[in-house]
Amino acid sequence: MSRDKNRERDFIKDLDSLLAGKQVNTEGKSEDERTILALAKRYTECRAEPSAEFHDSLKSRLSLKLAEQEARAQQDAERREQRWSWLSGFMVQSPVRRAAIVAAIAVAITFGTLWARGIFTEQAGPIVVTPTPEPEIPILTVPAPGPLTEPVFQAVATTEKAIYASGEEITIEFSLRNTGSETVTMVAYPPQIDIRNAENGQTVRRYPAGTGKQELAPFETLGYTLVWDQMDSRGHQIPPGTYTITIDDISFTSPTQPEAVPAPLGNLAEISIQSP
Amino acid sequence: MKVRGEEPSLSQTFADLYEEYLPRVFRYVKCRVNDVASAEDLTSSVFEKAVSNFARYNRDKAAFSTWIFTIARNTLTDYYRVEAGKKKQHVSLEEAEERPANIPSPPEELERKELAEKLSQCVAQLSPEEQEIIHLRFEAELTNREIAKIMGFSESNVGVKLYRAIRKMRDSLQRLEYVS
Known part of the structure; x- marks a missing residue:
């Protein structure tokens, strides 16, 4: 093999x-x-060879054909080069032209955006931008009990944002305004604040009412800040969800109301806690 | 003058390849058609196709020999398709190289023609596959590896077939010479 x-x-x-x-x-x-x-x-x-005549005539024919092809290819390349040089000359070589074109494009974009927003016309343009709704902050007014006929308190609670990541500190700004015509005295200041699960109404964290007294003249506003660490009453991180910030009522006295009476309020703000 | 590192032009590259491959392509085509005029026409056609497509030829994909002989084989296939209806008379190598009648051939030339005729008959007795291998090896001067690529055989298989084909030719020639 x-x-x-x-x-x-x-x-x-x-x-x-x-x-x-x-x-x-x-x-x-x-x-x-x-x-x-x-x-x-x-x-x-015994092998045959091509004749010299055939060799030369075919060679000259092929050379001519190849030269024509090369000339065509050269022309195509030159045409492409010319097109490119015209474009690059217009765009790149002149910094003034380049800056002018960029500026014109910027102006066009700005104008288009403004037109789309309806700045130049009364009717809105094709692009309608809907602003993100801010968290609703209910303004609660408390009618004065007994002889008082007008609301006593206007309470507002605000947070920096409506949605917080789990574990993130939440600063709540309370604003209490005396909307009545006489001075009132809050008998347990600051008032009791509850944070409740919006879905089931269960209180997850309660800040008990203070023991101090606080006077509030007519149309006077009092601010109070609370920082909530998202912990429940047992010191555990609350689960993600929607929660309400509530002041159920504020007990107060006034010259015309010497006995302390509760002025009911309710949910002041709503916040969402999301998974990190 | 060629500068070092400068690529030769398309024309120059093709001219070099033409010098090397024209005789090989011509011989291959001629032994297939057995007629000088047809061989010249077909060889011209092969090289014209090669020129038309030369810009697209990628030397990394195939050797030039493989490329040009693939064109040659396809050209011959087209030729045979056209000629299929015509009854071709067998033309020997000797007739194909016929000189003008008024120029006498020297004795050695006559002897060579006689041998060429006998060899042509020997090749004709081989199978078409063996004939193709003989033509690609002797006329086109392709290596066994190149033939293997063109015909789709293994290189060793081409070697075996070639050896057997030549042996058959020898036996045929011996018989012819014995008879004569």
Whole structure:
């Protein structure tokens, strides 16, 4: 098997030599191999060659064709180059033109935006921007009990934002305003503040009412700040959800109301706690 | 003058390839059609196709030899398709190289023609596949590896087929010479 392979390899090598016009040494080869190589040699000697006339005429024809192709390719390349140079000359080479174009585009964009918002026309343009609704802050007014006929307190609770990440500190600004015509005295200041789960109404954190008294003249406003760490009454992080900030009532006295009476209020603000 | 590192032009590259491959393509085509005029026409056609597509030829994908002989084979296939209806008379190598009648051939030339005729008959007795291998090896001077690529065989398979084909030719030639 390997002998056959060697013989085949030698034959290919000898054939390469023959085709390259070299002499092949047939010494040591079998009769069979010698006769085969002899035939190959004779075959190579009988090969036809193209005439010089044909060689030259085809060459000149092909050269002409190739030259035409190259000329066309060159023209195409030049055309592309010209197009590009015109564009780059207009855009890149002149800084003044470049700045003018950029400025014109900026003006167009600004004008378009303003037009879309309806600045130049009474009717709104095609682009309608809806402002994000801010958290509703209910303003509760408390009617004075007994002989008082007008509301006594206006209570407002505000937070920096409506949605907080879980664990984030929440600063709540309370504003209490005496809307009555006489001075009132809050008998347990600050009032009790409850934070409740908006879904089930369960109180998660209660800040009990203070023991101090606080006078509030007519139309006077009093501010109070509370920082809630999102912990419930047992010191655990409350789960994400919606919560209300509530002052159920404020007990007060006044010259016309010497006995302390509660002025009911209610939910002052709503906040959402989201997963971090 | 060629500057170092400068790529030769398309024309120059093709001119070099033309010098190397024209004889090989011509010989290959001629032994397939057995007629000088047809061989010249077909060879012209092969090279014109090559020129038209030369800009798209990618040397990383295939050797030029593989590329040009694939064109040559396809051109011959088209030729045979057109010629299929015509009854072709066998034309020997000798007839194909016929000289004008008024120029006498020297004795060695006559002897060469006679041998060429006999070899042509020997090749004709081979199978079409063997004939193709003989033509690609001897006329086109392709290596076994290049033939393998063009014909879709393994390189060693081409070697075996080639060896057997030449042996058959030898036997045929010996019979012819014995008869003569």
